[in-house]
Amino acid sequence: MGKSLQRKKSYCRFCHVYCALEVETNEGRVVKVYPDPSDPVYGGYTCLKGRELAAVHNHKDRLRSSLKRLPDGRYEEISSEQAMDEIAEKLTAIIARDGPRAVATYNGSYAFQNSAAVPVCRAWHNGIKSPSYYTSVTIDQPAKAISGLRAGFWGAGVHRFAEADVIMLIGNNPLVSHFSSNGGLPPFSPSSRLRKAMKAGLKVITVDPSKTETASRSNIHLAIKPGEDPVRFAGIIRFILKEGLQEREFCRDHLGNLDALSTQIKPFNLEYVSARTDIPVNDIRAAALMFATAGRGAALTGTGPDMSPHPNLTEHLVVALNAVCGRFNRAGDLLNPSVLGSNRPRLAQAFAPRPPPDDLAKCRFQGLTEIAGLTAVGRIKEMPVSILSDEILTPGKGQVKALISVGGNPAVAWPDQEKTCRALEALELSVSIDIKMSATAKLADYIIAPRLCLERDDVTLLVDSWYEEPYSHYAEALVEPDFDVIEEWEFFWGLAKRMGTEIRLPDGPLDMENKPSKFKVLENITSRSKVPLAEIRAQDGGHVFEGISVTASPPVSGNERLEMMPEGIDDELAEVFSGPPTSARDFEFLLISQRLKHVYNSSGRDLDALMKKGTTNPAYLHPDDLDHLGIVTGDEILLRSEHGQIPAIVAVSSKMKPGTISMAHAWGDLPGVETKAPVREIGSCIALLVSNSEGLEKFSGMPRFSSIPVNVIAEPGRA
Ligand SMILES: Nc1nc2c(c(=O)[nH]1)N[C@H]1C(S)=C(S)[C@@H](COP(=O)(O)OP(=O)(O)OC[C@H]3O[C@@H](n4cnc5c(=O)[nH]c(N)nc54)[C@H](O)[C@@H]3O)O[C@H]1N2
Ligand SMILES: Nc1nc2c(c(=O)[nH]1)N[C@H]1C(S)=C(S)[C@@H](COP(=O)(O)OP(=O)(O)OC[C@H]3O[C@@H](n4cnc5c(=O)[nH]c(N)nc54)[C@H](O)[C@@H]3O)O[C@H]1N2
Numbered sequence: 001m002g003k004s005l006q007r008k009k010s011y012c013r014f015c016h017v018y019c020a021l022e023v024e025t026n027e028g029r030v031v032k033v034y035p036d037p038s039d040p041v042y043g044g045y046t047c048l049k050g051r052e053l054a055a056v057h058n059h060k061d062r063l064r065s066s067l068k069r070l071p072d073g074r075y076e077e078i079s080s081e082q083a084m085d086e087i088a089e090k091l092t093a094i095i096a097r098d099g100p101r102a103v104a105t106y107n108g109s110y111a112f113q114n115s116a117a118v119p120v121c122r123a124w125h126n127g128i129k130s131p132s133y134y135t136s137v138t139i140d141q142p143a144k145a146i147s148g149l150r151a152g153f154w155g156a157g158v159h160r161f162a163e164a165d166v167i168m169l170i171g172n173n174p175l176v177s178h179f180s181s182n183g184g185l186p187p188f189s190p191s192s193r194l195r196k197a198m199k200a201g202l203k204v205i206t207v208d209p210s211k212t213e214t215a216s217r218s219n220i221h222l223a224i225k226p227g228e229d230p231v232r233f234a235g236i237i238r239f240i241l242k243e244g245l246q247e248r249e250f251c252r253d254h255l256g257n258l259d260a261l262s263t264q265i266k267p268f269n270l271e272y273v274s275a276r277t278d279i280p281v282n283d284i285r286a287a288a289l290m291f292a293t294a295g296r297g298a299a300l301t302g303t304g305p306d307m308s309p310h311p312n313l314t315e316h317l318v319v320a321l322n323a324v325c326g327r328f329n330r331a332g333d334l335l336n337p338s339v340l341g342s343n344r345p346r347l348a349q350a351f352a353p354r355p356p357p358d359d360l361a362k363c364r365f366q367g368l369t370e371i372a373g374l375t376a377v378g379r380i381k382e383m384p385v386s387i388l389s390d391e392i393l394t395p396g397k398g399q400v401k402a403l404i405s406v407g408g409n410p411a412v413a414w415p416d417q418e419k420t421c422r423a424l425e426a427l428e429l430s431v432s433i434d435i436k437m438s439a440t441a442k443l444a445d446y447i448i449a450p451r452l453c454l455e456r457d458d459v460t461l462l463v464d465s466w467y468e469e470p471y472s473h474y475a476e477a478l479v480e481p482d483f484d485v486i487e488e489w490e491f492f493w494g495l496a497k498r499m500g501t502e503i504r505l506p507d508g509p510l511d512m513e514n515k516p517s518k519f520k521v522l523e524n525i526t527s528r529s530k531v532p533l534a535e536i537r538a539q540d541g542g543h544v545f546e547g548i549s550v551t552a553s554p555p556v557s558g559n560e561r562l563e564m565m566p567e568g569i570d571d572e573l574a575e576v577f578s579g580p581p582t583s584a585r586d587f588e589f590l591l592i593s594q595r596l597k598h599v600y601n602s603s604g605r606d607l608d609a610l611m612k613k614g615t616t617n618p619a620y621l622h623p624d625d626l627d628h629l630g631i632v633t634g635d636e637i638l639l640r641s642e643h644g645q646i647p648a649i650v651a652v653s654s655k656m657k658p659g660t661i662s663m664a665h666a667w668g669d670l671p672g673v674e675t676k677a678p679v680r681e682i683g684s685c686i687a688l689l690v691s692n693s694e695g696l697e698k699f700s701g702m703p704r705f706s707s708i709p710v711n712v713i714a715e716p717g718r719a
């Protein structure tokens with residue numbers, strides 16, 4: 001970390017995609033970032049957000065010291081050591097009085113960008129023996145984990161993109177979001193990757209109410225009515241079975257109760273599906289044929305259907321569709337190498353669902369429990385976020401009294417914003433680890449100022465299993481801040497040391513006397529990796545480790561089956577067949593969730609270059625809907641759901657499906673601020689439209705963040 005102008009390799013952590021960069025530093029300061037064209041996977045790809053990384057580091061509003069809120073509401077700077085002393089003391093007292101369950105942590109999107117934060121937080125939590133461990137996963141796509149717990153999973157996973165003849169992307173827009181599920185478009189330089197694959201013959205089917213960037217490039221785009229994915233899946237599976245297009249041998253050997261599923265989806269004929277989904281029969285048939293007659297390639301979802309009604313059913317039907325078409329890797333098939341993953345064989349066999357662990361913590365609301373068990377993507381063990389505000393607000397045994405939010409912004413991201421904010425204020429102790437005074441930080445007792453990505457070591461752990469190449473990148477800290485900021489994991493290590501608890505990682509407990517280096521912590525976390533971490537660190541930038549190749553292993557047991565008809569699926573199918581909920585019929589529009597290129601959830605809104613792309617989260621509507629409502633681009637409207645109402649600024653888009661409105665989430669500010677600051681300048685918060693008690697999904701508590709029935713009030717002044 002020298003004092004003069006230097007240019008070194010690193011990677012971006014503005015989002016979860018970790019594009020390779022070259023970073024110019026001077027006098028311990030980040031000056032500018034450049035794409036790294038020599039990187040073997042990213043090939044010089046970056047997006048507009050990543051190119052602002054220097055501005056993020058040098059931002060005038062960035063917290064350069066931790067803060068403590070005083071009784072009169074003012075903030076006072078506090079050293080991180082002093083903050084940890086005080087917080088540890090308070091937590092110890094709360095645990096002594098109310099038990100460990102009263103202490104909760106919430107890992108938001110930026111906890112996941114620090115490769116040590118989530119594992120160390122989880123281990124800290126285990127150390128204090130509190131089940132109140134929460135992450136944004138349960139307000140994202142928890143249905144993917146739930147489907148694995150109910151149907152079981154295939155050990156070697158679905159076919160990957162590299163060899164696919166077809167992919168079906170449902171409510172996933174990787175060209176903007178850079179998000180991919182297994183089998184999807186690897187989001188590393190996704191546009192050119194897609195172009196190359198399509199040139200080589202890949203067929204792409206997209207299912208999205210909106211003609212997204214990805215949909216525009218696909219062979220078939222099904223502009224589905226939001227929320228009707230389970231109907232379309234049921235119809236497609238029925239069609240495939242009726243036409244005999246399934247992979248019979250695979251179905252016979254590996255699927256359980258396919259007949260029962262087949263009987264239950266009988267009513268979903270193509271005409272019915274077309275009427276419900278608003279997709280022409282011929283298009284549904286063409287997509288089903290294109291998918292089923294291809295040799296390889298998977299169907300997969302993004303957030304769209306997983307935030308709409310019946311996500312668990314949708315995800316179950318995704319598994320069923322891939323299973324019926326035999327789109328799982330067999331012994332000898334190439335798998336993503338996962339350099340940081342272990343050498344454990346990936347078995348080409350079904351793993352039947354296991355009974356849930358008998359020590360699941362019970363939530364106090366909605367009959368929910370801890371979500372725990374083994375899924376295709378690993379073990380899950382956490383509590384559902386959607387009802388955490390009730391766990392905080394409702395007195396009684398098990399009440400949550402302290403919350404540490406790590407790189408998250410509950411005040412704009414959790415459902416029912418008004419209740420969330422009441423809960424955050426009601427906490428006896430609220431800590432937020434955040435780079436700025438976010439909406440959530442404004443309600444915290446302590447705001448811990450963290451190191452930013454170019455100030456810390458990290459390795460590409462989060463997306464390790466998404467790389468098709470044996471690639472990994474270890475980035476060392478490039479600048480050393482001359483102010484008091486700490487990493488998220490250091491904060492938990494500091495608390496554990498003071499509280500006398502342990503932090504046990506895969507390779508054993510951390511030294512609690514002398515703080516280990518980040519490298520040592522990461523070495524512990526990745527102790528079973530295929531390449532030693534030191535070797536990855538020794539490379540100059542991202543590196544493909546030639547010679548590492550992983551294939552699916554032969555089955556050990558042929559007796560286990562994927563369960564096609566787990567308990568409850570029949571009722572869910574019957575409920576779906578009975579039509580949309582009656583309440584939805586009182587509303588004219590369905591509001592869907594969609595990501596914007598220039599922000600990452602609530603991040604990016606303080607960066608001038610990004611805000612040139614827009615300072616609000618517009619409500620996108622089809623031109624016909626504008627005509628019908630008598631409104632034009634730039635007008636201010638009100639959106640009213642069963643739960644609440646928000647202002648919004650109209651933007652016309654012929655890509656929208658008529659009757660559908662799209663808006664990005666996590667905009668706006670605290671509810672009080674929103675009424676004062678103009679929606680054109682700060683946007684508005686969809687969480688005000690979403691309930692955390694009505695319509696929660698079974699098992700996960702997932703709220704309805706998409707397909708929200710709303711009405712438009714075109715002249716708010718007169719409302
Ligand atoms: N209505 C609606 N609600 C939704 C969704 C939706 O589609 N619609 N999507 C859901 C989904 S998928 C998710 S993942 C959640 C997201 O929920 P959250 O993760 O809770 O929300 P973010 O806005 O991503 O919060 C990130 C916070 O981290 C801070 N931050 C930025 N950089 C750093 C850093 O380097 N270190 C630390 N410690 N903090 C940093 C930011 O300032 C910000 O306050 O929202 C969910 N909520
Ligand atoms: N630039 C940027 N990138 C991001 C984020 C961001 O805020 N900005 N957020 C990050 C996060 S937290 C996540 S979880 C990922 C999410 O990654 P994605 O899931 O790819 O997110 P989106 O781009 O919103 O794509 C979701 C799509 O679902 C469609 N959709 C909505 N409702 C329905 C429905 O009922 N059925 C169907 N079939 N489609 C529907 C929407 O029109 C939208 O195109 O993105 C991550 N990447």
Ligand code: SF4
Nearest residue numbers: 012015018019047050
């Ligand atoms: S896609 Fe953009 S924000 Fe995400 S890592 Fe790459 S450059 Fe950074």
Ligand SMILES: [Mo]
Nearest residue numbers: 109136139140
């Ligand atoms: Mo997310």
